[in-house]
Amino acid sequence: MYKKLLSETVIYGIGAILPRVIIFLLNPFYTEYFDGTEEFAKFVNLYALISFVNILLTFGFETAFFRFSAEKENITKTFNTAYIFLGLNALAFLLLVLSFNQPIANALEYANNPEYITWFAWIAFFDTLCVIPFAWLRFNNKPIKYSAVRVTQSLLQTGLILALFLWIPKSISATMGLTEKVSFPFFSNVIGSIIGFLLLLPIALKVKFEFDVSLFKRMIKYSWPIMLAGFAFMINENLDKAIQRYLIPESDAGAYGGSYKLAVLMTLFVTAYRMGIEPFFFKQMQDKNAQLTYARVTEYFVIVASIIALGIIGNVDWLKSLFIRKEEYWVAVDIVPIVVIANLFFGVYYNLSTWYKVTDRTRVGTYISWIGAIITLLLNIILLPIYGFMVSAWATLAAYFAMMLVSYYLGQKYYPIPYKTRKIIFYLSLTILFSVISYVIFDANYWVGNLLLLIFVGIIYFIERKSLQQNEN
Template identity: 40%
Template sequence: MSVLKTFLKDTVIYGLAIVVPKLVNVLLVRLHTDVLPNEGYSENTEFYVVAAFFNVILTYGMETSFFRFYSKNKDKKSVLSTAMITIVTSTIIFGTLLFLFRVPISEALRINTDFYSILVGITLLDTLIVIPFAYLRVTGRPIKFAFIKLINILVIVVLNLLFLSTAFRSNTLRHLFSVENDVEYIFIANLIASAVVLVFVLPYFFKAKWNFDTKILKQLLNYSWPIMVAGLAFVINENLDKWLLPEIEGEFINGAYSACYKLAVFMTLFIQAFRMGAEPFFFNHSDKNNATQTYATILKYFTIVGSLGLMIVVVYIDVLRPFLIKKESYLLALDIVPIVLLANLCLGIYHNLSIWYKLTDRTRFGMYISLIGAAITIGFNIVFIPKIGFMACAYATLIAYGLMMLISYVLGKRYYPVPYDLKRITLYLLISTGFSFITYYHLDRNIWLGTVFLLLFLLLIIVLERKELKILISKTNN
């Protein structure tokens, strides 16, 4: 099987494992926004913002570090067992502290104490499954990975439908949970689903030989801590807007902004699916003679698919939107969607480019780049939200991710040169962005003219890439 065919196969399977659950989860937005007022949806968003911070801190970059050293270390069992023991031990310690100081921490984070306890429970369970899932990915078991992920989302969906249905809300079973706020049912469903997943991956804890190697631990931590800092910076880039908006503009505005932000999820799903297949592939393929050329080809076609995705969502936003959001009160922030889509496409390109610092063990550069992005996000939001409202959040995200993408490209040329087709990549980005913004902001979302632009862009891709596409198709068929 060819290298690209293997990559595509794994990416499709991992894509299903990530996209299907996330897509189903996004479709729950319709249920949530139908049941919850804007203020309730804002509470839901703030809950998962804090959960994202906790997840980064508790995993401290160990997943990517495990990928790196499991791939390059001959004693793979020791890498697995050391990573397992480290994560389990740190989770117990952090979990104890988080519960002991739950009152002051929950007050500082502006979260109801009952919500906070559920949040900590979800975070601890999700942390424990990080290494087992990483093990499935790095050892090439995408089907098993996908199966467990699908079980997780099935539990979440069934419980959401049960808990938030009209029949359940009028049922005496509701009182067993002692829940006064409907949004708490969403959190309880997530907690139960995370517990179910942990049960499924428990056998992998016993596969480790539980041999703790301090030398390997030092290597893992030296590699992982910059990734943790970069992860925190990423969470700031992705979520600070939803943390500041309630304080500056109010919960109602934040609920609308957070709901409309979900419309950009189609780009996010594509990026996440790609990363799940690409990250282990990049590490495992790094010693091949044609590695850099392969990375260059992957980025170009990632950009093509991402650019098409940008245009499709923007052109057909009025067709897609009702599947996620129906209430008019949530639509006041709809204008952020094209900007956030482009920002996430820049983020996806950045993830592709970031392979240079991961393969050369210069993860501190990833930390520096992410901190620059976080500084832009913090400064821009604080200065401009009071002046232009929620649109400042979208602009801040685009500027931060765009600059991170450019910085990573420039540094990558110096430390790990890859022959990227810069002209084609830039051309596709500029044309898809131009067509998308003209359609949305200047043609009042005219679906017919937008479709013409989309077909013209697709024709351009076919004309420019037809020869290479034929070669790639013939290779993947061999």
């Protein structure tokens, strides 16, 4: 079972990670070709805003799809009901934005570029239409098809970005309304979203106009707290980048956004893990050993995620030179270790959140998520103008740490899972200690960082060797 989960997670990871890796690899390209950190701040800000829109349009129905598809008698009804609802939701949003395009652009301080708002409306529309087909592939154990669509979509989108920057004459791109370089990735994203929808069209065409009202009521009751929790997550993840340009110099906001991309390496792993683990959790919920399985999976996650976190932190010094070519962005590179550890905590929290999803207590998950969001809001709004962008990184860390602790406490109260808590705390504490030694005490020396990484792996092998031998036997 664990081997199958690992193999599917790796395949899902290709589909989930490769598009983000491409975006990550484009980071030095953007920092090179955009006209300064101010333009990069505009780029980051708009993508932060669209993430909030996606949460609203999907309404938590991806997780609801997994939950109610686990009821075998409702598999088809869940697919049809979920797709019809999200399709109507996306269409209403698209029509609304297209009708009030200029006022929205004025309100968001993009009065001179209302086309950005139009493009993002189309991106959100097509991405929402793809949510349930992608979920269908994941639930039906089709990771290769899932990844094939994601990778094809991403490669074609990236090809268009490079063509606009390097080969298509400005005279031609200008006729398409692409007058600024920052518009190139936005326009390419529209085309990529359309391509993704076309590739998933065979699944979308499986939809029958069968809208089960009673099932929809159950799904809404289950999913709306997840949507609210999603807003809270987006606040934790993107609020800093969305509001920094209003509270600190735009050049600092751009440097923060550029340096933040290095921490995405950790986010990529957590995202790949989530792709495979979410349907797995729901399929295991009826098993008598489900809680033991959840505990083991969490332990394995902590081990692997801690190794990856140390690997990133130990090599920040040369990674910044490779992926952030302009030194004007390096002023914010010290946020990377903090954000990496924050995402490690978020990954642990995601494992701990299983209890409220499988027990239909999603409302509790909303409360937990908003505890983190409130921490993020208060720290950024109060301290960001005073102490600068480092506040945003520490706020993210504090938010995810608090969510992790609260979820563990409530989970053990309402749905006890036999986690090996002492071992998990030991691994997390050792990861933080080694990170401080390599990055702070030895000033991000990669020789020290990688030596400590090897020591950490050795300690894990010494502790886990008996379990490894048992699994081999």
